[in-house]
Amino acid sequence: MGKQNVPDIVVGRLPIYLRALNRMLQEGQEYTSSHELGERLGISSAQIRKDLSHFGEFGKQGTGYHIAYLRDQLRQILHVDREWPMAVVGAGDLGRAIAHYKGFTPRGFRVMALFDADPARVGERIGALRVLAMDELEREIKRQNIKVAMIAVPAEAAQEVANQLVQAGVRAILNYAPITLAVPPEVHVQYIDPVAHLQHMTYYLDA
Amino acid sequence: MGKQNVPDIVVGRLPIYLRALNRMLQEGQEYTSSHELGERLGISSAQIRKDLSHFGEFGKQGTGYHIAYLRDQLRQILHVDREWPMAVVGAGDLGRAIAHYKGFTPRGFRVMALFDADPARVGERIGALRVLAMDELEREIKRQNIKVAMIAVPAEAAQEVANQLVQAGVRAILNYAPITLAVPPEVHVQYIDPVAHLQHMTYYLDA
Incomplete structure (x- = not known):
């Protein structure tokens, strides 16, 4: 079909x-x-x-x-009868929570690489992973044949990160940064913006 | 209108x-x-x-x-020309990331109460907040007239937490637990399930 x-x-x-x-x-x-x-x-x-x-x-x-x-x-x-290796960009509070989250592996995903632009964070251990520098992103994503990534960086940095991910071969991006990304048509993007959900609901609440 | x-x-x-x-x-x-x-x-x-x-x-x-x-x-x-006080239930990795997130206040929300069922976490300081016990939830939410809450607890606990929130007067729930909640019709619920977004995209990826 x-x-x-x-x-x-x-x-x-x-x-x-x-x-x-x-x-x-x-x-x-x-x-x-x-x-x-x-x-x-x-x-x-x-x-x-x-x-x-x-x-x-x-x-x-x-x-x-x-x-x-x-x-x-x-x-x-849904192609989750296998395990998709995943990259996470951004090792702040959110990236850490993602790296620690136990709910991925039972449902087809595993965080296999974690990147951050802040030199102070590079090399730090978070769970089983070590934070890698942004200039290692392309090589590492290609080496592991990673097709799925999550963006957990500030809005200002998100488009440039998306460009690098796409360049490295990523084809599905879950974006937590509150900004709409421009990507080529073959790349899928989904968004998580908690505030957008909250605002959707306050519309219905009496002032 | x-x-x-x-x-x-x-x-x-x-x-x-x-x-x-x-x-x-x-x-x-x-x-x-x-x-x-x-x-x-x-x-x-x-x-x-x-x-x-x-x-x-x-x-x-x-x-x-x-x-x-x-x-x-x-x-x-959208009724965000004001600031909605918000409760967060669950002070694990995700609840912490939420409590630290700087993106709420510019867009109409502020985390004003943080609860956890684990006695080991109660009393801990996270940002400007102190983690409160679940038996303080109803009183505290009523005291602050909180109408908006986020659930960041495991799936098994989420429905019971939702029941307590609704009982305390919450009318909008953003649920991070991967489970569909049953709530009265006057209560709004939105869901954030990153894995559901990822699976939505892997459908389109070649095996």
Whole structure:
């Protein structure tokens, strides 16, 4: 099935389904339904069935979805049935929290390189990693064949870091800096800006 | 204009417009156009004009948008022309990074209370704050009239924390725990799950 056929908004929901299925498995559950999944996620069961139908026929009439099977299928579809080595640029508070975060490896990612522009930070050990200088970025990312990176530097520095990452071969960037990046069309970028989420919600709060 | 008339997806783009306008102001720019803004953000100029038209007539034929004026209007619309006191639950690596983050106050938020369930962390100083115990949460949140909170605890603990926050009067929760929360309809929740963003992108990467 051609990837161009699946709307990006549908792709964006698959990790949420996968996350819920993993939780159900942890809770000892074996089967679920689009209805139950929808209740848990606040998404209509029709939406879930429609989303999954882009990729195949996963449920059985009467028994619903076999959770472990659907989980494995989603992991394959999202290409997280493997472990992606990841680079993190920025070893400040956020970069450190990312480097220490235990939640990546069970879900397909592992921080394998950590860079910072501050000479005072270079060489420092953070978890199992040693902070590398920016002029080691391209060589190290190529050496480890890293395709995925996270940017945790101030907004002013983020575009230049993105340029270096792309130059080194990175094809997916998760950007924590509160700035929209310009990248070539073959490079994917997603954004995490907590303040944007907070402002989205205060819109609805009474003054 | 009734809030129910504006689609939530439009509301979600306003903080991104606001962010870009602030950056333009920092760069010394005085006027912009929907075209320029769109170029910067990878959004069509027609979309930007349509989004803003929900709230009024901000641009002038010929001169475009006066950036400072549009910025002030968006701050009012999003209710961030004031400072929202915020609670953070979880004083691990992520909670610490949040407590240290300098990016909240210029954009309408300030961390005013930090809680953790671990007695070993209670009393510890993190920046200007002292970590409080969970049994102080309700009193402290009511005392400071806090309506906005961030959850930075493990997934297993997040629902119970959300229940306590809602009970204490919180109406907007930014949840970093990788789990979908059940909350009453008057409470707003947004999610930050970096792994979901990463998986969204690896879908498009060749295996």
